Amino acid sequence: MERSRTFGWxxxxxxxxxxxxxxxxxxxxxxxxxxxxxxxxxxxxxxxxEEVEQGRVVFALVPGEEHYNPIGSVHGGIYATLLDSAAGCAVLSILPKGTRYTSLDLNVKFLRPVTVDTGKVRAVGTVLKSGRRTAFAQVELVDSADRLLAHATSSCMLFPA
Known part of the structure; x- marks a missing residue:
């Protein structure tokens, strides 16, 4: 049976x-x-x-079939996007008016598979260090029992808006 999904923005x-x-x-x-x-x-x-404070953000996702790869689990690109968003927004949360950022890299380690049975997952991003031109963040992707599903680190370039 064909499935469909509609969304707006x-x-x-x-x-x-x-x-x-x-x-x-x-x-x-x-x-x-x-x-x-x-x-x-x-x-x-x-x-x-879901959460924002200076140097820390939390994003959440409830995995669905629309996130699946051919082997029946959530595609790594979905993890990576969630992790990149949490890392980047953690950096954003420390930036003054007039400063922007862009990701320079994202290193991801996939530790456990995620499926629809996993339930809601949370990406908790925190800033590790920030300078004038670069900031570094880490992210942990966890399930409702706080089991680590994936881990990432990211470098972000800072620049004037």
Whole structure:
């Protein structure tokens, strides 16, 4: 039986414009509170922002069949996107107004398979170190029992908006 999924998103320019108006933490808090829309990638994957504090963010995802690869588990690219989002947004949460970031690298270690039976997973991103031009973050992907499913580290380049 064929399955389908429909989703929508708001103008990504709204969130992008907010980045130049306030600190990264303020933007992230407005996003969490629903005063700013989710970016389209969040709608496409079904991931949600659950927690924000300076230097730490949590994204969540309930795995579905739409995330599956040919071997019957969640595709590694879904993990990587969730991990990259948590690392980048953890960095964003420490940035002052007028500063942006972009990912330079993402090193991912897949430790356990994720399926629909896994239930909700959380990507907990934290900043390890930040300088004038570069910031480093790590992310742990965990299940509801806090079992480690994947781990990632990321370097981000910082630059003026």
């Amino acid at each position: 708001e103008d990504p320019g709204i969130l992008n414009a907010a980045m130049g108006q306030d600190s990264g933490l303020a933007v992230m808090r407005d996003w969490l509170a629903g005063r700013l829309p989710d970016p389209p990638v969040a709608a496409a994957l079904g991931m949600t922002l």
